[in-house]
Amino acid sequence: MLAKAVPRPCSGAGRHGAPAARLWSVGVAGGPRRGGAGGRLVAADAGERMAGSEAVPVVAVAAGKQPVNGSAMADKFLTMCNTWCINIFVDVQSSKPTPPTWSLMEYEQQPGRKPCTDKNGLGIDKLVTSTVGKSTNVLWHDCPIGQFERQELLNQKGCVVWITGLSGSGKSTLACALSRELHSRGHLTYILDGDNLRHGLNRDLCFEAKDRAENIRRVGEVAKLFADAGLICIASLISPYRSERSACRKLLHNSTFIEVFLNVPLEVCEARDPKGLYKLARAGKIKGFTGIDDPYEAPSDCEIVIQCKAGDCATPKSMADQVVSYLEANEFLQE
Numbered sequence: 001m002l003a004k005a006v007p008r009p010c011s012g013a014g015r016h017g018a019p020a021a022r023l024w025s026v027g028v029a030g031g032p033r034r035g036g037a038g039g040r041l042v043a044a045d046a047g048e049r050m051a052g053s054e055a056v057p058v059v060a061v062a063a064g065k066q067p068v069n070g071s072a073m074a075d076k077f078l079t080m081c082n083t084w085c086i087n088i089f090v091d092v093q094s095s096k097p098t099p100p101t102w103s104l105m106e107y108e109q110q111p112g113r114k115p116c117t118d119k120n121g122l123g124i125d126k127l128v129t130s131t132v133g134k135s136t137n138v139l140w141h142d143c144p145i146g147q148f149e150r151q152e153l154l155n156q157k158g159c160v161v162w163i164t165g166l167s168g169s170g171k172s173t174l175a176c177a178l179s180r181e182l183h184s185r186g187h188l189t190y191i192l193d194g195d196n197l198r199h200g201l202n203r204d205l206c207f208e209a210k211d212r213a214e215n216i217r218r219v220g221e222v223a224k225l226f227a228d229a230g231l232i233c234i235a236s237l238i239s240p241y242r243s244e245r246s247a248c249r250k251l252l253h254n255s256t257f258i259e260v261f262l263n264v265p266l267e268v269c270e271a272r273d274p275k276g277l278y279k280l281a282r283a284g285k286i287k288g289f290t291g292i293d294d295p296y297e298a299p300s301d302c303e304i305v306i307q308c309k310a311g312d313c314a315t316p317k318s319m320a321d322q323v324v325s326y327l328e329a330n331e332f333l334q335e
């Protein structure tokens with residue numbers, strides 16, 4: 001039996017090559033399953049009955065708080081097809097849903113997307129279960145107060161200023177000068193400093209390549225949260241690998257990741273050596289020190305390069321001003 005009501009898709013551009021007409025909002029109702037033949041039956045039934053429509057195959061399995069049979073749930077499912085969004089009830093307890101090939105979250109992040117509403121203009125819960133990394137059956141919870149509302153409150157745009165450079169290049173100094181400058185102009189910032197984070201969040205990590213990669217990944221994720229909170233997040237860590245920095249960039253909308261390369265020659269950093277670490281590294285007492293016996297991959301296409309040569313370095317204030325000018329020019333300092 002075919003569906004009477006032809007489902008209507010949410011509009012918007014898809015990722016992973018999915019055409020817009022194939023994007024659906026997936027609502028999830030979990031809850032303990034008390035029996036009945038829900039699950040895959042519903043998916044199969046509804047999928048079959050929607051054959052010939054533009055809908056994507058149903059990827060979830062279903063059940064409700066009450067015992068249901070597949071057909072009844074599919075009826076309910078199809079009743080909803082008159083709305084802009086389809087709700088699929090997923091029993092997260094007893095069945096393993098097939099992970100969707102795209103996630104709603106990714107769709108929701110598309111610029112210019114239209115919100116999914118029902119025919120009365122009311123929002124419909126838009127949750128999807130996914131397998132994310134090692135987590136199965138996890139849900140994304142949305143909140144009506146989002147980045148936009150927070151940014152309005154703060155009168156600024158959330159972003160990440162990612163400062164990379166050798167040890168001793170002045171990352172922490174720039175981070176502080178920038179934070180001070182923005183603070184004095186009434187902007188909310190937060191610094192994620194590599195050294196400091198290794199006292200807590202990243203205390204389990206050392207300086208082997210895989211640990212540095214994990215360090216950068218974590219800081220990227222935290223920075224993303226701060227930017228989402230509407231803050232100007234200043235991340236200052238060596239972050240010596242191009243691929244990991246690039247992965248952090250991809251976590252954010254491209255223009256909200258501002259990579260600042262403190263291009264300071266090794267000789268200058270080594271001459272500064274405020275913590276005496278270069279000395280120890282040269283003496284072989286620290287192994288795998290960046291720039292000595294561990295690589296630093298300079299950015300090739302970052303937003304800002306701050307050049308410093310021996311005897312010719314901008315002051316911290318003027319380095320900060322350079323970044324502030326960029327933020328101003330790109331309208332981060334106003335909502």
Ligand SMILES: Nc1ncnc2c1ncn2[C@@H]1O[C@H](COP(=O)(O)OS(=O)(=O)O)[C@@H](OP(=O)(O)O)[C@H]1O
Nearest residue numbers: 167168194195207212215237238239240288289290
């Ligand atoms: N082997 C080795 N290589 C480089 N740096 C070392 C090392 N061991 C300790 N330190 C100190 O740790 C600080 C760098 O931490 P980061 O988290 O920024 O490093 S990384 O991004 O994971 O590469 C770095 O701080 P900064 O000097 O502020 O860069 C050093 O003080």
Ligand SMILES: Nc1ncnc2c1ncn2[C@@H]1O[C@H](COP(=O)(O)OP(=O)(O)O)[C@@H](O)[C@H]1O
Nearest residue numbers: 167168169170171172173272274313314315316
């Ligand atoms: N623009 C600058 N001109 C001169 N000295 C600087 C400048 N920026 C930082 N320094 C000095 O260089 C040393 C290392 O700076 P720091 O910010 O700790 O670097 P990093 O965080 O990259 O290790 C400090 O002694 C700092 O005072």
